[in-house]
Amino acid sequence: MGKTLVFRLTLFYGVLLIIFSIGIYFWATQSTSQFYLQNVDDRLQNALMELQEEYEDEDLEELREEFREEGEEQGQLKMFFRLITPDKRNLVSSNLTAWSDLPAPQSEFENLQSGEPQWSSINLPSRDTPVRILTIRLPDGNILQAGVDLGEGGKMLVRFDSVLLALLLFMLIFGSLTGGWVLHNALGGVRRVTETALQIGQYNLEARVPIENKAEEIDQLAQAFNSMLNRIASLIEELKEVSDNIAHDLKRPVTRIRGIAEHVLIQPETTEEMKEVTGIMIHECDRLVGTINTMLEISRLEAIGKVEFMETVNLSALCRNAVELFEPVAEDKGLRIALEVPDTPILLKGNPTQLQRALANIIDNALNYSNQGTITVSLKSSDGTIQVVIADEGVGIPTEIQSKIFERFFRGDSSRSEQGTGLGLSLVHAIVLAHGGRVDLESHPGTGSRFVLVFPSSPI
Incomplete structure (x- = not known):
């Protein structure tokens, strides 16, 4: 399966979708986070600018009241305001009860220029999410600071990330399946051509590619x-x-x-x-x-392309007669012929003369190319097929010519010294095909050959 064009194109399409989805995910999460953080920063800066103007126009008590009102409006658990002296003492602040672990400004703020905003994000032990803080040094040297808990926004971003990830996973799976389905249908015509070519290779020369008028x-x-x-x-x-x-x-x-x-x-x-x-x-x-x-x-x-004059053939008896016929020839060459057939007769609809000739040609071929060992003729029926197997321990057939041995007049190099026309196996092949079967070959040089005549098992 891994070598099919549909699989490889679907895999390539899936990899592209994964890369695209990862890119979209990181771009969307980063853009959303930056957008949210920018809104928080703008909100803090606007609030702090208003407080700075009021600080310059009013006294500390009025500023404390502004801190309190602003804190209550924004939520004391979510936001704080404070005014700190250069020696890090709180002059005035909003209600910091919920911000007890808020540290004093760090040393990096000591060189902060007047009117220059400084952004920072810190983690407090009492809070699960970061705190965004804006710090500004006032002209008189005091430090005005405002901070907001990113908790609600952070949870919203986490939910957004989860929903986006689930959506992208769904799109990835759906896109891969859809792409595979589209490719499967698009290449259906190629499969039809391939199937027809395989039928032609099995000697079904009448096979043609169906025209479906789809593409x-x-x-x-x-x-x-x-x-x-x-x-x-x-x-x-x-x-x-x-x-x-x-x-x-x-x-x-x-x-x-x-x-x-x-x-x-x-x-x-x-x-x-x-x-x-x-x-x-x-x-x-x-x-x-x-x-x-x-x-x-x-x-x-x-x-x-089919058999004429068909009748019920007892293949068990046919194999037995063939072995008896060739036993004297085998003995003269110092060979042994073994017969393995079941006790129950195996019957086949076919032409007995042609089947006998096919079996005789295979056994004769085994005798010609065996100098020692045993030639075994076996018969069995399984999985809707009848199989006649002729196995020898002869010289074997080289791999490079195994696909040619059923061609007319073909003779391998080892056959040149033997008398023959090169038509015996061609006739076997034609007879078996006419009976709706096939001829399988397993052979290794030096260890022998195994011919299997496979016939479809039809009701008698």
Whole structure:
């Protein structure tokens, strides 16, 4: 899954959303905090400017009354005002009962210039949230100070942060799911093309990409792909026709040559040397006719794509007969053939002659490329399939040519010394496909090969 384009694009889209969401979160929280703090600072500065003007125009008692009224108006628990001498004594202040742990101005205020505002934020033991303080030195050297508890605003900011974080998480999850869904649908046409290509790879040459008229680009791709498949199918059909015509044209003269050779063989004046040569000629004609017949059989199976003359076949008996047929050949080579079939007969709808020929070709192939060990023929039925397994301990098949062994006339380097046409496995493949099955291969050079003929289990 991790390699699919939809997954990678969704992951990329999700990462971008995460980065964007983190940026939005920090920008929003910082902007909100700064905006709130600026409002607090403006509020403190306006209040302190008014008090400074009143201090310059009135005496301390009236200023104390102003502090008291301003503190009550703003809330004595939330805000305080005080006037401090240069030696840090309180001249006058609002009610500081709730601000008992408020410290005197620190040393950094000693160099504070007259009229210059100084902002600071401190934490008090009695409060859970910071206190914002504005300090101004008056022309007479005294210090005018006002402070506000950021508690309510801080709680509001915390709630805002929580809501914003939850909203961004929801947007992230929703956006990722939506993006994945959109990508999944957008690439649906590509999947249809891929599925059709896989069917073509499984020799379903009639498969075509369905046109759904949902996206013009995908439909154009599907139409171009289908046109290419139609052209390829036409070329393959023409090639098969040419091959079949050549095979038919060759079969007739070869048959006539064989007939002439047989006639020469039975003539009384034919010498022993001529009889030997004629016998070789007849044998080679038979082999050539067999090759031609095999080519025609493969072409017919591939053209029809299904089995003719089907009947109920006892695969258990078929495997048993095949093993008995090849046991003498195996003994001559010093090999052993083992049979593993269940006690209950396994039945299949098919053509017994074709199935017997496919099984014989695989066993014969195993005998040709095994010099020692055991050839095992087993039969089992499971998960809706019937499997015929032929395993040997021979030379094995190199990995790089395993995908080619079912092609017509293909012979590996190790096959050159063995007599054959390179059509045996091609015929096996065509027969099994015509029965709706497949041929699986597991092989490792030096350890042997394992052919599995897999058939769909159909009701008998």
